[in-house]
Amino acid sequence: MTHTDSQTALNLSGPHRAAFDEPLALACGQTLEHYELVYETYGTLNEQRSNAVLVCHALGGNHHAAGFHEGDRKPGWWDKHIGPGKSIDTDRFFVISLNNLGGCHGSTGPNAINPATGKLWGPEFPMMTVPDWVHSQARLADHLGIERFAAVIGGSLGGMQVQTWAILYPDRIANAIVIASTPRLSAQNIAFNEVARQAIRSDPDFHEGWYYQHDTRPRHGLKLARMIGHITYLSEAAMGRKFGRDLRSALNFGYDVEFEIESYLRYQGNNFSNSFDANTYLLMTKALDYFDPARDHNGDLAATFAKSQCRFLIISFSSDWRFTPARSREIVEALVEADKRVSYVNIESPHGHDAFLLPDERYETVLKNFLSHAMAAPSDDTHHHNRGNDHAAS
Amino acid sequence: MTHTDSQTALNLSGPHRAAFDEPLALACGQTLEHYELVYETYGTLNEQRSNAVLVCHALGGNHHAAGFHEGDRKPGWWDKHIGPGKSIDTDRFFVISLNNLGGCHGSTGPNAINPATGKLWGPEFPMMTVPDWVHSQARLADHLGIERFAAVIGGSLGGMQVQTWAILYPDRIANAIVIASTPRLSAQNIAFNEVARQAIRSDPDFHEGWYYQHDTRPRHGLKLARMIGHITYLSEAAMGRKFGRDLRSALNFGYDVEFEIESYLRYQGNNFSNSFDANTYLLMTKALDYFDPARDHNGDLAATFAKSQCRFLIISFSSDWRFTPARSREIVEALVEADKRVSYVNIESPHGHDAFLLPDERYETVLKNFLSHAMAAPSDDTHHHNRGNDHAAS
Structure with a gap:
């Protein structure tokens, strides 16, 4: 298949903009009266509306997950996995990818206009939580006429959204794929985030978040934040193999x-x-x-998942030290204890946390095989799932 | 023993200042025409001058390693290990601790006057290397009339100085104790250092290193650098146990x-x-x-230690992820290959890299036992070492 054919087969549609006027009450206590979500879709929604897959992005991500827009030199951030014949196969699934609320790629966020003031939201944009995002994603599903997702998939922060879907909307998700994630951050994870925040907030160009009005941006702080992030995304071994102690010059x-x-x-x-x-x-x-869904259940993660009905696939990567395989196993063990259907695969990979974004034969096979049995039946699909022909909706 | 008695027995002397007029040629190509070193001593030099121990400090350290100066609320940075009856026993050893060149606690460095200009050195202070420090320490030993150290001891960056002593001054060191160190930094180690440097250098109060003249200092940058450092000094588990996800308030x-x-x-x-x-x-x-002593020997660390004559003790800590036990074992393996006398102990500790500064029974016992056989004989002490009575100098 040529590049052009592949793009045609991908059926990239968007970016689209959906506007919501029903107020969204947020965990922080504030309410968004009106908001917009930007999203793209790949593939085609079937007649039964049973083949929709929601892809949730991570820190630094956006709605452009696959394919090329005119003039793009690089494809979307998960193009290696989303497309015709790929692990998230757009010949079978209708894939939706959005920019989350608070994002900076078109959805309502700090760099959008606050209708109440007519000015940019800036630092007055309310603090978001993963459940807030999931509620907004459910509204987007309503908007698109999707009652139940065949699968919700995400890595890292995206995997937290997947977990939350399984907890908060158990009847709207048939399959949950949680990749390189964790049931909650460790103190060390929080520590890295805190240094990144301090780097941004102590940049004199930050102006308490009102840098837009000063026609500047906290470039140095954001650069430092990303550098810190990058260290945690790569394994020590991968960094060593890729760069070692090589000198650029003398x-x-x-x-x-x-x-x-x-x-x-x-x-x-x-x-x-x-x-x-x-x-x-x-x-x-x-x-x-x-993010700490078990907090509302006295730290009991198994109890937190009690109402979940979907099948789960948990994937970790051997060299991921940001969210280690042990963190994924915490989720697996809670799901087993809660008597849920769960598959767990730890992929041998040298690439650290970044592995969830990269191509890897076993990773792709695992995703593809699991998804081969995924189609959103109107209710629990344990018993009347047709393994031989996934396209024949049950 | 009361606190006062203990201080008396410690026999803290200093800080002293030694001035050197013989030019010191540095690895970077520059020469320090004149420099001063600030140091302290603990214990008493014996008549044979065979009981001197040099303690080398790490990043952020200084010459004040033990005891209290008037008004101090906290003792020196290694007070847990240096003192009468402690692992580095000042009843037996004469311990010397200096502030390295380029330091900021009294030795010649960026915040000292450059005699050539009459102004502060500031960013014009030449770049230092570990061998430069070791050469300057050898001059200090000359100044104090110490021909051969019973031991040179240091953790982390201090351990790099110890390795360099064994390589560059094989006949002036009887015992080398290398703690929580590495034969060279990994790409990840360099990456953390680079983020710390960028944090400092991008602080607008840095003024290209001339902040003294602007009556300010790059506080935000230095704060970020230290925060990053602290994350790497503590193990993830220790951080988790100490802080977890505990909230300071709601x-x-x-x-x-x-x-x-x-x-x-x-x-x-x-x-x-x-x-x-x-x-x-x-x-x-x-x-x-x-730091990469093997660079001059085509990466062959065993060949790098070929001329070393001292006994070696290498200590690592199980939860140290800055310089993992595997890095210490690289040193051990090179020394074994080079047919040197080496003991290696990996201490089980939950405290990460910081463990080298903390009290720990096994750590103290290992140090003490190794040092019980340490006394600086005028030459190789393999054969005529008196194990039964260390005070009887051979």
Whole structure:
């Protein structure tokens, strides 16, 4: 298949904009009276509306998950996995990918206009939580006429949204795929987020979040935040293999780039700081810190999942030290204790946390095989699921 | 023993200042024409001058390793290990602790006057390497009339100085104790240092290192650098046990401190940024990055130690993820390959890299037992070492 054919087969539609006027009460106590969500779709919704898959993005992500828009040099962030014949097969599934509330790629967020003031929301945009996002995603599903998702899929922060779908909307999700995630952040995870926030907030160009009005942005702070993030996304071994102690040039005994790893981090940090909104980065790190669904159940994660009905696939990566395989196993063990249908795969990978974004044969096979049995029946599909022909909706 | 008695027995002497007029050629190509080193001593030098122990400090350390000066609320940084009857027993050893060149606690460094200009050195202070430090320490030993150290001891960056002593001055060191160290930084280690440097250098109060002249200091940058450092000093488990996800107060859905770990990191970062010099921090991280003694031997660490004559004790800590036990074992394996006398102990500890500064029964016993056989004979002490009575100098 040529590139053009592949793009045609992908059937990328969007970005679209959905406006919501029903107020959304948020966990922080505030209410969004009106908001908009930007999303894209890939593939085709079937007549039974049973083949919809929701893809949830992670920190730094957005709605553009697959394919190319005109002029793009790079495809969407999960293009390796979403497309015709790929692990999330757009020949079978209708894939929806949105930019979450508080994002900076078109959905209502800090860099959007606050209708109450006529000015940008800026730092006055309310703090978001993962359940807030999931509620807004359910409204988007209503808007698209999707009663029940064949699957909700996400990695990292995206995997937290998947868990929350299974907890809050048990009858609207047939399959939950939680990748490289955790049931809650560790103190160390929070610590890295806190340093990133301090880097942004102590940048003099931050102006308490009103940098838009000063015609500037906290580039240095956001760059540092991303550099810190990148260290945690790569395994020590992957970083060592990729960069080692290689020198960019001779030692200069100064503070210009000497080692390749310095060059890489500065480059990644600079790129990100020119394209991402600092207020969005701040609130997304906070959503990560706040995520702790078991908190409402005295820390009992099994009880937290008590009402979930979907099948679960939990995937971890051996070299992920941000959210280690042990964190994924906490979810698995809670689901087993709660007597849920759960599959768990730990993928051997040298790529650390980043592995969830990269191609890997076993990873793709696991996703594809699990999804081969995924189709959204109107209710629990344990008993009348047709394994031989997934397209014949039950 | 009362606190006062203990202080008397410690026999803290100093801080002293030694001035050197013989030019010191540095690895970076520059020469220090004149420099001063500040140091303290504990215990008493014996008549044979065979009981001297050099303690080398790590990033953020200084010459004040043990005991109290008038008005001090806290003792020196290694007081848990240096003192009468302690693992580095000042009843037996004459312990010397200095502030390294480029430091900010009295030795010649960025915050000292450059005699050539009559102004502060500031960012014009030459870049230092671990071998530069060791050469300057050898001059200090000459100054004190110490031909051969019974032991040179250090943790982390201090352990790099110990390795370098064994390599560059094989006949001046009887015992080398390398704690929580590494034969060279990994790409990830360099990456953390680079983020710390970027944090300092991008602080508008840094003024290209001339902040002294602007009557300010890059507090935010230095605070961030220290916060990043602290994350790498503690194990994930220790951080989890110490702080967990404990809330300081109720969730406020804002950017004030919410979790205990945030409070801890901000406090540590603030304290450090008020007491440490940013230019010193920068050059010490660079000295860490540059350390790679095997570079001059085509990466062959065993060949690098070929001329070493001392006994070695290598100590690592099980939960240290900054310089993991595997990094210590690289040193051990090279020493075994080079047919050197080496003992290796991996201490089970939950405290991460910080463990080298903390009391621990096994750690103390290992240090003490190894040192019980340490006394600086004038040459190789393998054969005529008196195990029964260490005080009887051979």
